[in-house]
Amino acid sequence: MASKAVTIENLNPNIIKLEYAVRGPLVIRAGEIEKELEKGAKKPFKTVIKANIGDAHAMGQTPITFIRQVIACVTYPDLIKNSNFPADVKQRAKDILKACGGGSVGSYSMSQGIELVRRHVAEYIEKRDGHPARWQDICLSTGASTAIKNVLQMLCNKIDGKPSGVMIPIPQYPLYSASLAEYGLEQVRYYLDEERDWGLDVAELTRALKQADKTCKVRALVVINPGNPTGQVLTRANIEAIVKFAHENGLLLLADEVYQKNVYAPGSEFFSFKKVMREMGEPYSSELELASFMSVSKGYVGESGLRGGWMELVNLQPEVQAQLYKCISAMLCPTTLGQTAVDCVAKEPAQGEESYEVWSREKAAVLASLAERATMIAETFNSMQGFKCNVVQGAMYAFPRIELPEKAIAAAKAEGKAPDVFYAFRLLEETGICIVPGSGFGQRPGTYHFRTTILPQPALLRHMLDSFKTFHQNFTKQYS
Amino acid sequence: MASKAVTIENLNPNIIKLEYAVRGPLVIRAGEIEKELEKGAKKPFKTVIKANIGDAHAMGQTPITFIRQVIACVTYPDLIKNSNFPADVKQRAKDILKACGGGSVGSYSMSQGIELVRRHVAEYIEKRDGHPARWQDICLSTGASTAIKNVLQMLCNKIDGKPSGVMIPIPQYPLYSASLAEYGLEQVRYYLDEERDWGLDVAELTRALKQADKTCKVRALVVINPGNPTGQVLTRANIEAIVKFAHENGLLLLADEVYQKNVYAPGSEFFSFKKVMREMGEPYSSELELASFMSVSKGYVGESGLRGGWMELVNLQPEVQAQLYKCISAMLCPTTLGQTAVDCVAKEPAQGEESYEVWSREKAAVLASLAERATMIAETFNSMQGFKCNVVQGAMYAFPRIELPEKAIAAAKAEGKAPDVFYAFRLLEETGICIVPGSGFGQRPGTYHFRTTILPQPALLRHMLDSFKTFHQNFTKQYS
Numbered sequence: 001m002a003s004k005a006v007t008i009e010n011l012n013p014n015i016i017k018l019e020y021a022v023r024g025p026l027v028i029r030a031g032e033i034e035k036e037l038e039k040g041a042k043k044p045f046k047t048v049i050k051a052n053i054g055d056a057h058a059m060g061q062t063p064i065t066f067i068r069q070v071i072a073c074v075t076y077p078d079l080i081k082n083s084n085f086p087a088d089v090k091q092r093a094k095d096i097l098k099a100c101g102g103g104s105v106g107s108y109s110m111s112q113g114i115e116l117v118r119r120h121v122a123e124y125i126e127k128r129d130g131h132p133a134r135w136q137d138i139c140l141s142t143g144a145s146t147a148i149k150n151v152l153q154m155l156c157n158k159i160d161g162k163p164s165g166v167m168i169p170i171p172q173y174p175l176y177s178a179s180l181a182e183y184g185l186e187q188v189r190y191y192l193d194e195e196r197d198w199g200l201d202v203a204e205l206t207r208a209l210k211q212a213d214k215t216c217k218v219r220a221l222v223v224i225n226p227g228n229p230t231g232q233v234l235t236r237a238n239i240e241a242i243v244k245f246a247h248e249n250g251l252l253l254l255a256d257e258v259y260q261k262n263v264y265a266p267g268s269e270f271f272s273f274k275k276v277m278r279e280m281g282e283p284y285s286s287e288l289e290l291a292s293f294m295s296v297s298k299g300y301v302g303e304s305g306l307r308g309g310w311m312e313l314v315n316l317q318p319e320v321q322a323q324l325y326k327c328i329s330a331m332l333c334p335t336t337l338g339q340t341a342v343d344c345v346a347k348e349p350a351q352g353e354e355s356y357e358v359w360s361r362e363k364a365a366v367l368a369s370l371a372e373r374a375t376m377i378a379e380t381f382n383s384m385q386g387f388k389c390n391v392v393q394g395a396m397y398a399f400p401r402i403e404l405p406e407k408a409i410a411a412a413k414a415e416g417k418a419p420d421v422f423y424a425f426r427l428l429e430e431t432g433i434c435i436v437p438g439s440g441f442g443q444r445p446g447t448y449h450f451r452t453t454i455l456p457q458p459a460l461l462r463h464m465l466d467s468f469k470t471f472h473q474n475f476t477k478q479y480s
Numbered sequence: 481m482a483s484k485a486v487t488i489e490n491l492n493p494n495i496i497k498l499e500y501a502v503r504g505p506l507v508i509r510a511g512e513i514e515k516e517l518e519k520g521a522k523k524p525f526k527t528v529i530k531a532n533i534g535d536a537h538a539m540g541q542t543p544i545t546f547i548r549q550v551i552a553c554v555t556y557p558d559l560i561k562n563s564n565f566p567a568d569v570k571q572r573a574k575d576i577l578k579a580c581g582g583g584s585v586g587s588y589s590m591s592q593g594i595e596l597v598r599r600h601v602a603e604y605i606e607k608r609d610g611h612p613a614r615w616q617d618i619c620l621s622t623g624a625s626t627a628i629k630n631v632l633q634m635l636c637n638k639i640d641g642k643p644s645g646v647m648i649p650i651p652q653y654p655l656y657s658a659s660l661a662e663y664g665l666e667q668v669r670y671y672l673d674e675e676r677d678w679g680l681d682v683a684e685l686t687r688a689l690k691q692a693d694k695t696c697k698v699r700a701l702v703v704i705n706p707g708n709p710t711g712q713v714l715t716r717a718n719i720e721a722i723v724k725f726a727h728e729n730g731l732l733l734l735a736d737e738v739y740q741k742n743v744y745a746p747g748s749e750f751f752s753f754k755k756v757m758r759e760m761g762e763p764y765s766s767e768l769e770l771a772s773f774m775s776v777s778k779g780y781v782g783e784s785g786l787r788g789g790w791m792e793l794v795n796l797q798p799e800v801q802a803q804l805y806k807c808i809s810a811m812l813c814p815t816t817l818g819q820t821a822v823d824c825v826a827k828e829p830a831q832g833e834e835s836y837e838v839w840s841r842e843k844a845a846v847l848a849s850l851a852e853r854a855t856m857i858a859e860t861f862n863s864m865q866g867f868k869c870n871v872v873q874g875a876m877y878a879f880p881r882i883e884l885p886e887k888a889i890a891a892a893k894a895e896g897k898a899p900d901v902f903y904a905f906r907l908l909e910e911t912g913i914c915i916v917p918g919s920g921f922g923q924r925p926g927t928y929h930f931r932t933t934i935l936p937q938p939a940l941l942r943h944m945l946d947s948f949k950t951f952h953q954n955f956t957k958q959y960s
Contacts, residue, residue, distance in 0.1 A: 004797045005699060005732040005769050012637040015803050020810035023591060031590075050581075055588045058581030071817075072556035076548045083563075101530075101538030106783040108535045110511075111503060142622055142787065145811050153662075157492040178810040182633075219485060252485040289485050303586040305816035307622065307787075317484045323495050330500035330658040331625050335815045336785035337551075 018181040021174050021440020022053050026424055030434040045432035049464050051452040052434045054228075054396045056302025059455040064301055064362050066355045067344040070096070071306075074105050074340050086354035092347075096340055105336040111329040113140025113310070114336070117343045121310050124346040128260075129275035137313045139325070140342055142334045144258050144295040144309040149179050150328055151254060151291045151311070154320070155219050156183040165216035166254075167208060169200070171399060171441035171449070173228040173256070186216040191444060194401065197390050198230035202241045209249060220252040221245070226259040226270065226394030229441050229451035231374070233268040233393040239276045247288045255292040258309075261299035264371035265393035274314055290314040296341045298396065300366040308338030308345075370396070373454040373461055380465040384472060392454060399438070399451050402472075408479035420448040426475060431467045498661040501654050501920020502533050506904055510914040525912035529944050531932040532914045534708075534876045536782025539935040544781055544842050546835045547824040550576070551786075554585050554820050566834035572827075576820055585816040591809040593620025593790070594816070597823045601790050604826040608740075609755035617793045619805070620822055622814045624738050624775040624789040629659050630808055631734060631771045631791070634800070635699050636663040645696035646734075647688060649680070651879060651921035651929070653708040653736070666696035671924060674881065677870050678710035682721045689729060700732040701725075706739040706750065706874030709921050709931035711854070713748040713873040719756045727768045735772040738789075741779035744851035745873035754794055770794040776821045778876065780846040788818030788825075850876070853934040853941055860945040864952060872934060879918070879931050882952075888959035900928040906955060911947045 008016070027050075034048050050058060057063065066089060073079045073093030080090045099116035101107030112118065118138040125133035141147035155164045165186035168176045180187050190208035192198040200223065212218050223242060225234045234242075246253040255273040263270050274292055277284045292312045297304035313321055349355040374392035381389035381400045389400035404419050412422030420437035427433050438449030456464055488496070507530075514528050530538060537543065546569060553559045553573030560570045579596035581587030592598065598618040605613035621627035635644045645666035648656045660667050670688035672678040680703070692698050703722060705714045714722075726733040735753040743750050754772055757764045772792045777784035793801055829835040854872035861869035861880045869880035884892075884899050892902030900917035907913050918929030936944055 003730070004800070005730050006634055006800050007797055008799045008803070010637075010639060010699075011800055011803060012634050014637070015634060015807045018807055018810065020806070023809040023812075053588065055581060057584035057586035058588065060582055061586075063584060063586050068556045072552040072559065075555065075817075076552035079552065100785070101535060102540055104537035104543060105785045106537035106541075106543050108533065108538065108777075108784045142815065143812060149811075154486055154492050154495060157490075157494070159490055175810055182807065182810075219490075250483070250485050304588045305580070305585050305813065307813075307815040317487055319488045320484070320486050320491055323488070323491060326500070327495045327498055327662070329503040330498065330655055330662075331629075332503075332623060333785065333787075335622065335787040335818055337555075337817045338815055 014182050014184055018178045019174065019440070020178045021436050024436075024440060026421070026428060026436065027052050027434060029425070030428060033428070033432065043432065044430060045467070048432045048434055049456055049460065050434050051456060051464065052436045054298060054453055054455065055304050056396070056455050057304065059453070060457040060460070061302050061366060061455065062362075063303065064344075064359065066349055066359045067301065067303065067341055070344055071337055071340050075337065088349055088353040088355050092343070096343060100336065105340070107336070109333040109336055109339065111331070111333050112325055113138070113334055113342075114339050117339050117346070120343050120346040121312075125272075125274070125312060129272055129278065131275060131278040133274075133312060137321075139311050139313065139328065140334045140339050141309045141311060142338060143297060143307040144256070144293040144311075145175055146334070147291075147293055147309055147311040148175060148254065148256070150324065152179050152183060152185065152220075153327070154324060155252075156185055159217040159219070162215070162217045165212050165218040167205065167212075167218060167221040167251070169222065169224060169227075171229050171438065171443055172222070173224055174440055176222055177442070186212065188212040188216070188218055189442065192227070192230055192232070194390065197393070198227055198232035198399075200234060200238055200242060202245050205242070205245050218249070218251065220254055222254045222256065223273070224256040226262055228256075228259065228395050229397045229399040229436075231390065231392040231395045231397050231399065233263055233265065233270060236271050236276060239271055239273060240280060243273065243277045243280060243284050243288060247284050252289045252291070255290060257292050258295040258298050259395040260294065261367075262370065262396060263394040264374045265391050268393040270394070274312065287315060289316055296338070296345050299345065300363045301341070301345055302366075303341050306338045306341045307335055308341040309334075310342055369458065370454060373458060374398075376458070376461060377452070377454050377465065380469070384469055386472070386476060396453050396455060397451050398454060399441070399449050401447055401449050404448050405476060405479040408475065411479065420450060423448070423475070424450060427468070427471055431471050433464055433468060494662050494664055498658045499654065499920070500658045501916050504916075504920060506901070506908060506916065507532050507914060509905070510908060513908070513912065523912065524910060525947070528912045528914055529936060529940065530914050531936060531944065532916045534778060534933055534935065535784050536876075536935055537784065539933070540937040540940070541782050541846060541935070542842075543783065544824075544839065546829055546839045547781065547783065547821055550824055551817055551820050555817065568829055568833040568835050572823070576823060580816065585820070587816070589813040589816055589819065591811070591813050592805055593618070593814060593822075594819050597819050597826070600823050600826040601792075605754070605792060609752055609758065611755060611758040613754075613792060617801075619791050619793065619808065620814045620819050621789045621791060622818060623777060623787040624736070624773040624791070625655055626814070627771075627773055627789055627791040628655060628734065628736070630804065632659050632663060632665065632700075633807070634804060635732075636665055639697040639699070642695070642697045645692050645698040647685065647692075647698060647701040647731070649702065649704060649707075651709050651918065651923055652702070653704055654920055656702055657922070666692065668692040668696070668698055669922065672707070672710055672712070674870065674924075677873070678707055678712035678879075680714060680718055680722060682725050685722070685725050698729070698731065700734055702734045702736065703753070704736040706742055708736070708739065708875050709877045709879040709916075711870065711872040711875045711877050711879065713743055713745065713750060716751050716756060719751055719753060720760060723753065723757045723760060723764050723768060727764050732769045732771070735770060737772050738775040738778050739875040740774065741847075742850065742876060743874040744854045745871050748873040750874070754792065767795060769796055776818070776825050779825065780843045781821070781825055782846075783821050786818045786821045787815055788821040790822055849938065850934060853938060854878075856938070856941060857932070857934050857945065860949070864949055866952070866956060876933050876935060877931050878934060879921070879929050881927055881929050884928050885956060885959040888955065891959065900930060903928070903955070904930060907948070907951055911951050913944055913948060
């Protein structure tokens with residue numbers, strides 16, 4: 001056999017380095033198990049519960065009617081004339097179509113997105129923050145991930161012979177570690193404080209920055225708020241301290257705010273970085289460079305499959321922003337139907353409009369149910385021996401810490417697996433529950449965690465937590 | 481003012497290098513002119529004609545009903561129950577929803593796409609080529625561009641200290657030059673032969689390869705067939721020669737076949753690289769590594785805004801393919817509604833099904849009209865003094881060669897513009913016609929071309945060609 005043009009040996013090594021645990025080997029195995037079950041295999045469980053990924057609809061959350069009706073109308077405009085959809089749905093669809101080339105969502109939009117939608121996003125941000133937003137600074141994207149990668153890519157060159165570094169929280173959402181690996185950027189890891197509800201300590205940021213300074217040029221800071229996988233919601237004071245830190249150290253701030261609508265805990269409130277820096281006044285207000293990210297995949301909407309998102313760019317050098325927009329243009333445009341979903345999220349039906357009541361009811365129901373499940377999951381985990389779980393203040397995940405018996409750790413090592421990966425595989429094979437081991441997000445050495453979503457519907461979640469409990473008891477007994 | 485974290489000076493220089501002429505400065509100016517016209521500015525024309533980009537719906541092509549009905553149904557499943565859509569539309573929507581997590585297009589799919597859709601694509605390829613295709617080798621994407629970039633990214637490392645090189649045709653579609661710049665890959669330029677209908681000469685491939693060998697390690701060969709911007713359709717003999725060349729030189733072949741449904745000229749026929757290499761037998765059939773790309777943005781469908789596409793991977797080392805799939809997984813999944821469009825393109829309504837007649841009629845009408853316009857445009861250009869235009873055998877573009885008077889070339893240089901860019905700006909300002917200068921695609925030094933789409937509807941195209949003619953006469957007169 002002739003040698004291959006592309007082999008593991010000559011493949012771009014960054015691709016080999018890249019790991020994305022949310023869809024890693026455990027999830028691949030979960031898919032295999034599903035196929036085995038379909039073919040009639042006998043297992044101690046009937047279905048796989050995919051608690052590995054923030055995929056709300058897959059776990060039974062129902063779509064928001066208004067969004068789906070608007071998308072149906074822009075896709076098949078006959079429905080504007082001939083359906084009994086609400087008047088505001090039809091009007092919205094007409095507005096969007098008018099903003100599309102040739103009046104069709106089949107046309108490319110501008111690379112930054114349809115101007116009308118960008119204007120609606122700017123209005124949403126103004127209303128959210130009480131401060132102006134420019135539509136020219138809004139750039140729509142195919143889900144938040146694309147926009148995050150586009151911003152990171154601006155940094156992937158060496159400075160004075162040193163690679164660029166990007167500060168990321170530990171634990172973090174693995175899109176960051178994956179993208180840094182892909183782009184040859186250095187991970188500069190700062191630890192969130194588990195003891196203080198996964199809070200962010202500026203002293204720890206300083207430590208991480210100083211330490212990294214020897215091996216790389218630190219250029220950006222990523223903050224995820226509300227937190228993924230941690231579920232924390234940063235306090236305003238905490239955000240102020242972060243803004244100061246980023247400004248003092250000349251860092252570009254990447255604010256991953258895709259869970260801004262997912263806040264549950266009494267006393268917790270979402271403050272955008274943009275709002276806080278504007279209210280801190282100068283020099284922060286007009287100097288700190290910020291990119292903030294949002295998505296329609298999360299919130300009460302959960303339209304992950306539609307791939308809609310946006311970023312707001314604040315205080316970027318205009319020439320740099322133009323370069324970023326140029327870079328994006330080669331990819332043509334984000335999907336117009338994802339942009340339509342963005343429009344509906346940015347500009348919700350207003351009081352008095354025909355869809356308002358159904359929309360409000362649906363939105364409130366999803367958020368109330370998520371809040372209930374956030375409480376249920378943390379309480380149940382905390383009732384289990386060897387588990388410690390912080391309050392899920394926001395987002396869609398719990399990230400409990402677990403104690404693993406020494407013998408289990410030894411057994412894992414014998415199999416060449418990280419102990420938390422070993423545990424997660426056992427859980428999957430014995431209960432069908434698919435979670436993501438803490439090592440996929442990062443954790444302090446010697447500690448073990450996992451991330452589970454709070455997304456299974458209440459009855460299924462109850463069932464999941466029950467079988468989790470039984471599994472953990474058996475596992476602990478086996479290895480003690 | 482404090483210095484910025486990200487400046488033009490410390491920005492990733494590959495981003496600065498990257499150019500994408502299809503959406504470059506000329507197109508930005510066209511957008512400004514549109515806004516000026518809206519505000520009532522007086523110009524020698526009433527509208528801007530965007531002949532710069534293959535955006536069929538923006539130029540008045542109507543969507544294929546079947547596709548839009550299926551997307552409307554998967555988006556708003558009530559329509560499956562309560563609309564009078566055809567039975568096959570409803571059945572298709574049900575099948576797709578069944579294949580989605582939680583029965584909702586709001587769920588993430590597998591990163592390579594919904595299995596059902598991948599299977600339909602494999603069946604489409606089998607039918608097209610008369611040779612088997614494995615659904616596991618089909619990877620859906622957010623338009624073809626994403627898939628192309630993912631494959632190129634596998635190569636962006638140095639080999640024995642040399643950067644990797646990728647052979648691209650000149651003229652080429654600028655996604656390639658843009659992506660190579662972005663990834664730090666070397667452009668290895670081979671010229672298409674304008675005198676022989678933009679044919680591809682293996683001697684020229686050999687020349688380019690040998691010459692590049694000194695500065696880089698050539699690892700891949702890009703072929704665009706039918707050609708963009710050239711409109712040529714490669715003969716089977718030509719494809720065979722390319723297959724041999726790629727195999728002999730151990731190159732990964734990237735076959736950009738997004739215009740496979742757009743073939744107009746009598747005697748021209750589309751042969752996929754996959755079909756030809758399979759029929760050439762060993763060693764090509766089981767050794768040549770191939771990635772072939774397809775899109776729903778082109779063909780008779782023109783659903784550019786939906787961002788649906790796929791690639792087929794052939795003979796890749798399984799470990800390499802697994803790495804590529806892993807890399808893609810961090811981006812979660814292509815849009816499910818784009819995937820739905822892919823499904824409709826891959827599995828067209830069959831004879832006897834309720835939608836078949838309308839579908840056939842719509843498809844035939846679009847393709848017949850495109851064929852008519854392909855002829856009209858080449859004939860008109862060839863009737864103009866100083867123009868020479870090859871037959872538009874396929875795709876959606878003409879790429880005529882133009883003679884520019886010496887004085888015009890001097891005037892362009894005085895403005896610091898390439899002569900063809902100067903010409904295109906003048907055309908835009910005086911007629912509202914937006915084309916892309918040849919330098920955006922590459923051309924032999926000393927020759928000048930431009931790319932125009934054949935997409936304006938017949939009456940508008942007639943008007944466009946008439947004002948083009950008048951402009952060119954005046955321009956030539958002015959500078960002679």
